[in-house]
Amino acid sequence: MTVVDRRPDITSMVASRRTRMWFVFALTALALLAVLELRVWSGVVVAAAAGLSVVPGMLPRTRRVVDAQDLVVVSGLYLVVVAGLWFAFRVFTTDQVLGLFLCFATGLLVGVVGPVVYQVWVRGRDLRSLGIGGHEWRATLWMGLALAGVQFAVTLWGYRLPAAEEWVPLLGMSLVVGLFEAVFFRGFVQGRLEASFGPVAGVAGAAVLYAGYHVGYGMGVSEMWFLLGLGVLYAVVYRLTTNILIVWPLLTPIGAFFNNVDAGDIDLPWASLAGFADVAAVMAASLWLARRHIRRTQRDRATVSSDVMSSARELERDHRTGSEGA
Numbered sequence: 001m002t003v004v005d006r007r008p009d010i011t012s013m014v015a016s017r018r019t020r021m022w023f024v025f026a027l028t029a030l031a032l033l034a035v036l037e038l039r040v041w042s043g044v045v046v047a048a049a050a051g052l053s054v055v056p057g058m059l060p061r062t063r064r065v066v067d068a069q070d071l072v073v074v075s076g077l078y079l080v081v082v083a084g085l086w087f088a089f090r091v092f093t094t095d096q097v098l099g100l101f102l103c104f105a106t107g108l109l110v111g112v113v114g115p116v117v118y119q120v121w122v123r124g125r126d127l128r129s130l131g132i133g134g135h136e137w138r139a140t141l142w143m144g145l146a147l148a149g150v151q152f153a154v155t156l157w158g159y160r161l162p163a164a165e166e167w168v169p170l171l172g173m174s175l176v177v178g179l180f181e182a183v184f185f186r187g188f189v190q191g192r193l194e195a196s197f198g199p200v201a202g203v204a205g206a207a208v209l210y211a212g213y214h215v216g217y218g219m220g221v222s223e224m225w226f227l228l229g230l231g232v233l234y235a236v237v238y239r240l241t242t243n244i245l246i247v248w249p250l251l252t253p254i255g256a257f258f259n260n261v262d263a264g265d266i267d268l269p270w271a272s273l274a275g276f277a278d279v280a281a282v283m284a285a286s287l288w289l290a291r292r293h294i295r296r297t298q299r300d301r302a303t304v305s306s307d308v309m310s311s312a313r314e315l316e317r318d319h320r321t322g323s324e325g326a
Contacts, residue, residue, distance in 0.1 A: 018058055019240055023143055025052060026237050030150040039222065042229025049203070049232050059199050069123075070192040077114045078209060081107045081184065085216025101272075105279050107216070108176065111184035113286045119188070120290040124297075127290055128242075131187035136241035143240055148250035155258035162261070169268035170260045171253075172276045178253035179283060182244040185210045190235055191242070203239060207231030230255075 029045050036044065052058055084107025092099035119125045127133055161167050185206050194202025210231035211224045219227070238247055260266050 015060070018060070019139075021052065021055075021058060022236055022240060025049070026147055026233060026240070027150055029233050030147060030154060034154045038226040042226045045229040045232055049236060053200055062194065062198055064196060064198050066196045067192070070196060073114075073118050074189055074192050077110060077118075077184075078189070078213070080114075081111045082213050082216045083107075084110065085213070089217050101275055105275065108180040108279055109282055111180045112283045115184060115188035116286045116290050120293055126294055127287065129187075129191060130183055131191065131238065131242055131244040132183070132287065133243065136243050137245075140241045140243040140246045143237075144246040144250060147237060147246070148254060151251055151254045155254060159258070159262075165270060166267075167257075167261050169270060169272045169276075170266060171257055172273045173266075173268065174253040174257040174260060175249055176276045176280050176283075178248045178256060179280070181210070181252060182238075182248040183283075185213075185231070186235065186238040186247060187244050190238060199239065203232060203235040206235045210234070 025048065029041075029048070032041055032044065084103045088100045088103035088107065092103060094100060115130055116127075119129050120127065128135055189209055190202045190206035193205040197205075207228055208231070211227040214224055214227055234247055234252060237251065238244065240246060
């Protein structure tokens, strides 16, 4: 009779406890946005995340292999993205709308299409390496909804929106920029840094680069300090399931949308929605082509494997026939 070992899986228990602790950390950090001044909030979040990371069992054990090619590509794409935003908002500005949009769109597309091409076509990895897929979908769904609910309660609950022509284009921008940030900073930058140096470096490095890239928007040091704390929070949230759907399309776009509307310093025409739709379409097309390439590659590998097995069986049969004839 087969004996079934019903003892609890210690590894799974530790992982579950770790996930719950970091989830509570994220919920608490979002709630504190309502009561703390932003610079203080950022310091609290960074300090709390650092403190929690040294608690035994709060970090997963990961296999670390420094990949120089990954690091070079991350650095290169990051510089191109920041340069695109810099030219858009610091050189062309709203005085030259066409130049602004083209540079802005270039930065966003480089941040999505670049990682997709590199991961799928150059390195032969799947889209899960960018946090894209159906993995951990149940946890992603319920935790994403809970976190987005707190974000909404802190920012938009009871907030009186202006006229539709003032906020609808901003919502479109928040969704597209949010997708770019989820793929580039969470899926790509954080994922590649963690693969080389571990989860602490992945979260911290992605947060620093996330804050730093806002220099392209013309933001100052005090604003980037707050964005550092926000980057730590979003990186921790992404690490809960390593699926970008936990941060997009709800959590990060809600925060960005509120900030843009509340600041009132961005005036977009209705026509801008068409431009953002074009950018989103190119992003979606790159993901579709990547999935198609992955399926084709898997099918070709299966065909080759089947051919090899058939050849092996034929050789074995010929060998047996020769042995019997002898």
